[in-house]
Amino acid sequence: MVEIIFVIPLLTGVLAFFLPRNIGRSLLVITGAIHLILSGIIWAGKPEPIFPEYFAITPEGMLSLIVISLLFFLISIYTTSYLNISNIRSESVFTGSMLLFLSTMTMVTLSDHIMVMWIAIEATTLASAPLIYTHRSAVSLEATWKYVLICSVGIAMALLGSVLITVAMDMGNVNAPLSFSALSGIARHLDPLWLKTGFVFILVGYGTKMGLAPMHTWLPDAHSEAPSPASALLSGVLLNCAYLGIFKTNKIMHAAGLSDFSGPILMIFGLASIMAAATFILKQTEYKRLLAYSSIENMGIIAFGTGIGGLAAYGAMICLIHHSLIKSSLFLTSGNILMGFGSQLIEQTGNLANRMPRTFIALFSGFAGISGFPPFGIFIGELFILFGAFKAGHYVGATLFMLSLCVIFAGFANNIMKISFNPSEATIRIPESAALIWPQYILLGTSVLLCFWMPETLVQTVLLAVTTVGGGF
Amino acid sequence: MIESILLWTLAIVSAPFFAAVILRVKAFFGGRKGSPLLIHYYTLAKLFKKGSVYSTSTTLIFKLGPLVSLGTAITALLFFPMAGRPPVVSFSGDAIFVFYLLGLGRFFTIAAAMDTASPFEGMGAAREAYFPIICEASMFMVSILFYRLTGELSLSAFFSGNQPAQFWSTAGSPMIFVIIALFIILLTENARVPVDDPATHLELTMIHEVMVLDHSGPDFGLIELGAFSKLFLYSAFIARLICPFDFVHPALDVALFAAAVLLVYIAVGLVESVMARYRMDRVPKFVLTSFALVFFAAVITLEFAK
Amino acid sequence: MNGPMDTILSLALLSILFSFASSRLPGLIKVLAFQGVVVSIVPLFAGHHLSIGSLVFTLTTLVIRGFAIPLCIYMVIKKVSIAREVEPIVGYHASILAGLLLIVGATWAGHRFDLPVNTNSQLLPPTAISLLGAGMFLLMARRNAIAMVLGYIMMENGIYLVGTTFSMRALHIVEFGILLDVLAGVMIMAVMLQNIKQTFDDVDTARLRTLKE
Numbered sequence: 001m002v003e004i005i006f007v008i009p010l011l012t013g014v015l016a017f018f019l020p021r022n023i024g025r026s027l028l029v030i031t032g033a034i035h036l037i038l039s040g041i042i043w044a045g046k047p048e049p050i051f052p053e054y055f056a057i058t059p060e061g062m063l064s065l066i067v068i069s070l071l072f073f074l075i076s077i078y079t080t081s082y083l084n085i086s087n088i089r090s091e092s093v094f095t096g097s098m099l100l101f102l103s104t105m106t107m108v109t110l111s112d113h114i115m116v117m118w119i120a121i122e123a124t125t126l127a128s129a130p131l132i133y134t135h136r137s138a139v140s141l142e143a144t145w146k147y148v149l150i151c152s153v154g155i156a157m158a159l160l161g162s163v164l165i166t167v168a169m170d171m172g173n174v175n176a177p178l179s180f181s182a183l184s185g186i187a188r189h190l191d192p193l194w195l196k197t198g199f200v201f202i203l204v205g206y207g208t209k210m211g212l213a214p215m216h217t218w219l220p221d222a223h224s225e226a227p228s229p230a231s232a233l234l235s236g237v238l239l240n241c242a243y244l245g246i247f248k249t250n251k252i253m254h255a256a257g258l259s260d261f262s263g264p265i266l267m268i269f270g271l272a273s274i275m276a277a278a279t280f281i282l283k284q285t286e287y288k289r290l291l292a293y294s295s296i297e298n299m300g301i302i303a304f305g306t307g308i309g310g311l312a313a314y315g316a317m318i319c320l321i322h323h324s325l326i327k328s329s330l331f332l333t334s335g336n337i338l339m340g341f342g343s344q345l346i347e348q349t350g351n352l353a354n355r356m357p358r359t360f361i362a363l364f365s366g367f368a369g370i371s372g373f374p375p376f377g378i379f380i381g382e383l384f385i386l387f388g389a390f391k392a393g394h395y396v397g398a399t400l401f402m403l404s405l406c407v408i409f410a411g412f413a414n415n416i417m418k419i420s421f422n423p424s425e426a427t428i429r430i431p432e433s434a435a436l437i438w439p440q441y442i443l444l445g446t447s448v449l450l451c452f453w454m455p456e457t458l459v460q461t462v463l464l465a466v467t468t469v470g471g472g473f
Numbered sequence: 474m475i476e477s478i479l480l481w482t483l484a485i486v487s488a489p490f491f492a493a494v495i496l497r498v499k500a501f502f503g504g505r506k507g508s509p510l511l512i513h514y515y516t517l518a519k520l521f522k523k524g525s526v527y528s529t530s531t532t533l534i535f536k537l538g539p540l541v542s543l544g545t546a547i548t549a550l551l552f553f554p555m556a557g558r559p560p561v562v563s564f565s566g567d568a569i570f571v572f573y574l575l576g577l578g579r580f581f582t583i584a585a586a587m588d589t590a591s592p593f594e595g596m597g598a599a600r601e602a603y604f605p606i607i608c609e610a611s612m613f614m615v616s617i618l619f620y621r622l623t624g625e626l627s628l629s630a631f632f633s634g635n636q637p638a639q640f641w642s643t644a645g646s647p648m649i650f651v652i653i654a655l656f657i658i659l660l661t662e663n664a665r666v667p668v669d670d671p672a673t674h675l676e677l678t679m680i681h682e683v684m685v686l687d688h689s690g691p692d693f694g695l696i697e698l699g700a701f702s703k704l705f706l707y708s709a710f711i712a713r714l715i716c717p718f719d720f721v722h723p724a725l726d727v728a729l730f731a732a733a734v735l736l737v738y739i740a741v742g743l744v745e746s747v748m749a750r751y752r753m754d755r756v757p758k759f760v761l762t763s764f765a766l767v768f769f770a771a772v773i774t775l776e777f778a779k
Numbered sequence: 780m781n782g783p784m785d786t787i788l789s790l791a792l793l794s795i796l797f798s799f800a801s802s803r804l805p806g807l808i809k810v811l812a813f814q815g816v817v818v819s820i821v822p823l824f825a826g827h828h829l830s831i832g833s834l835v836f837t838l839t840t841l842v843i844r845g846f847a848i849p850l851c852i853y854m855v856i857k858k859v860s861i862a863r864e865v866e867p868i869v870g871y872h873a874s875i876l877a878g879l880l881l882i883v884g885a886t887w888a889g890h891r892f893d894l895p896v897n898t899n900s901q902l903l904p905p906t907a908i909s910l911l912g913a914g915m916f917l918l919m920a921r922r923n924a925i926a927m928v929l930g931y932i933m934m935e936n937g938i939y940l941v942g943t944t945f946s947m948r949a950l951h952i953v954e955f956g957i958l959l960d961v962l963a964g965v966m967i968m969a970v971m972l973q974n975i976k977q978t979f980d981d982v983d984t985a986r987l988r989t990l991k992e
Contacts, residue, residue, distance in 0.1 A: 115955075115956050118956060122959070122963065126963055126967060141971075144971065145924070145971050145975060148964075148967055148971060149918075149931070152931060153915075153918060153931060153934065156931070156935060156964075159938055159957065160937075160941060162956075163938065163945070163946070164941070164945075166946045167894075167945045167946050170945075191893075193892065193893075194892070197892075645785065645786070646785070647789060650793070757872065758800065758871055758872060761872055761875055762800065762875075765800075765875045765876075765879055766793075768879050769789075769792065769793065769879065772879075772882055772883055772886055773785075773789050773886075773902060773905075776886060776901055776905075
């Protein structure tokens with residue numbers, strides 16, 4: 001009965017297209033709540049899927065699922081207030097697409113079949129394209145066009161990679177279902193050459209969606225032009241879904257004894273993303289793009305950690321969870337700033353500390369969290385990755401990693417200071433109502449909480465997930 | 474040997490006749506009666522009866538031009554196995570020799586055109602030098618392909634006997650691309666539509682015709698005859714490829730070969746009737762198509778010849 | 780080189796060269812339609828056992844790739860009456876030469892892989908690789924939005940070739956996925972094109988240059 005968790009948002013999503021505004025908004029929150037409850041049930045009970053050949057509950061899927069549920073629920077609460085203030089012409093399309101987006105992303109976390117996974121990720125592109133185009137302006141159109149074109153090409157690459165894995169099955173004379181779990185079991189019988197080729201294509205394909213450099217060019221545009229709740233979903237959850245595709249393929253590679261091949265590739269893409277982010281983050285003039293580049297950086301960190309394996313893979317998983325929590329809170333906060341100052345430019349903002357004190361707290365603590373300061377979880381994740389890198393002897397990689405993080409911190413801090421303390425004459429257009437603040441606080445609080453105290457089941461699930469790619473203590 | 478010489482003479486003698494076929498085809502499509510099939514013989518006879526006029530600014534090069542261009546064209550024909558019968562002369566590597574003979578002829582035509590110091594002729598010479606460069610590349614690609622298929626490098630090895638038929642059986646459909654490419658080369662090298670229009674009267678748009686403006690009388694006759702022979706040579710390449718049969722019986726072979734050559738000329742006439750001349754800047758793309766085609770054919774054929 | 784498979788595949792390769800040389804959108808669409816037809820019928824000659832299901836699938840693909848999609852794009856062109864030039868970033872001559880190099884490279888690379896099935900054609904891997912590369916090339920080397928969509932379709936043709944012929948068992952879900960991909964991609968891009976046209980009065984992607992670093 002696991003499938004019900006993505007069928008419900010699918011149905012409500014379709015329904016929302018035809019409903020008037022107010023009902024649509026409450027539908028968003030209600031679906032978010034149901035989704036949260038259902039994923040809680042899945043964590044507690046681990047029910048069996050109806051189509052076991054297509055769907056399965058995996059530890060990495062469960063981790064992503066609970067993050068999606070929590071984030072979506074909080075974002076939906078934020079969205080109701082957001083929609084009151086901001087002027088969105090076709091609101092039913094927006095809410096409907098949000099729900100469909102939730103449905104497709106949930107499907108990604110649960111899918112076990114290679115092709116179902118691919119179809120689900122393709123569906124996330126289709127469902128999220130209208131979200132980016134919400135404002136109907138020339139720039140949002142451009143962002144959507146880039147997003148659709150680049151991601152379609154990327155996804156086509158991933159499709160090719162998936163097809164090549166079936167060729168690897170044929171070469172090895174393997175007769176098994178085309179699912180990640182089944183293939184991991186018999187990975188050593190697969191033809192290594194085709195498997196490697198397939199992995200590279202899948203990495204490039206899903207890597208495009210995940211925002212790894214040099215395929216990241218759509219990401220800053222899409223994230224900055226989408227309305228803030230949608231940006232939060234894109235950055236906090238969609239990137240994780242794409243990562244899940246890479247992670248599961250990497251699982252097969254590890255099981256086939258080819259982690260010597262996949263690891264360095266992941267590390268190179270990861271480092272490239274971190275360095276690309278470091279290069280571009282310095283001269284950003286818009287705060288939403290700043291956050292988008294920080295997402296690229298964090299995805300790079302996660303890929304880097306996964307590639308190293310061992311302790312670093314554990315750290316990468318931690319980073320994945322905390323990045324979702326902190327980055328989505330930051331994007332929601334950026335929505336407040338945008339509504340307050342009416343501009344995406346850093347120059348047009350300022351003196352946030354006095355003008356919007358509650359938003360300022362969310363922004364500043366989010367900034368501290370994303371830059372890897374304790375007491376936020378990314379600190380632990382990055383620390384583990386560094387330990388892992390030194391332990392595995394990747395000194396050059398670790399050095400580049402640290403240097404880039406310093407540069408990114410400098411660029412980030414500079415801009416955040418400008419927003420917070422620069423003098424500004426602008427009048428603030430919105431009141432800081434509770435629904436616009438508390439979702440961020442809860443997200444950040446969760447991150448702090450998880451930094452000090454992780455429930456035993458969570459630790460076990462993370463460990464279970466990362467051991468399949470050669471991670472763990 | 475005597476048979477070969479006879480065939481060679483016959484080829485040169487019949488070349489003007491075939492060229493007239495093109496005019497006839499065009500006339501037919503234009504709804505006109507057209508000139509007689511022997512028109513070019515009358516023209517040649519008329520030209521040879523005249524005297525030549527030389528500009529005082531020209532030198533010996535100007536007089537050499539027509540002679541060399543005719544000489545190279547008919548020498549090139551010596552190496553071609555007419556109707557699949559043995560050629561008059563043949564040695565290993567003569568394919569390259571023939572291409573460079575034709576290149577030499579072109580060089581002298583260009584030099585003669587430059588010698589007049591007329592701006593029009595200089596313009597024509599520049600074009601004449603530019604377009605055949607790409608043609609040469611495709612011509613060499615054809616020889617590379619044929620060399621890989623036969624292991625030899627002479628026209629007689631490529632075109633005599635049943636070798637063309639063997640090309641078809643080893644290479645198969647890519648031969649169609651080779652034929653199309655050769656046809657494009659033919660149109661370009663011989664200044665036909667759509668690269669150049671032999672019937673045009675505007676010097677600005679001419680290539681070949683503008684270069685021979687200053688030649689008169691017998692000199693012009695020599696140039697015309699050289700052009701006919703060159704056209705015949707290229708048509709013969711294609712004719713052997715589209716009609717690769719070998720009946721061993723000489724008369725039958727010659728008749729079939731003549732029919733195939735006629736077909737190529739009719740095709741040229743058809744192209745001239747239905748197409749207009751390309752704008753100058755589009756010509757390189759057209760010529761490049763031939764290179765692309767033959768290169769492509771070579772790549773996929775050699776794949777199978779391994 | 781006389782089997783029907785080789786002839787079909789060499790036609791597909793040839794269509795790449797023609798697509799690189801086309802300067803006009805209608806011409807490019809026709810080349811793509813031709814390529815769609817040619818690529819769709821390859822599975823019929825691949826020597827696999829053909830069930831009724833896969834036959835129907837092949838014919839459906841043929842109709843969609845060869846007729847429905849090109850017609851749909853052609854209608855878009857007509858409707859938005861856009862510039863017909865493909866606006867190359869890389870010139871046509873250079874494109875043709877690049878295409879030739881691509882085919883040579885693909886031939887070289889195609890021999891590095893063993894295929895699980897005896898496909899009775901050595902041209903299959905090179906053709907698939909060339910189609911993929913050529914699609915990427917069109918995406919990068921043409922500025923016109925529709926030309927980019929056509930490049931994407933060409934890439935999909937390559938993937939279709941890999942998906943239907945490399946693998947021994949026809950995994951229907953794979954084929955379904957491929958069809959879904961191209962359909963969804965083309966649909967959403969067609970919608971986008973209309974919007975681009977409305978917003979910018981043109982579909983030159985050079986207009987889409989405000990967002991950059």
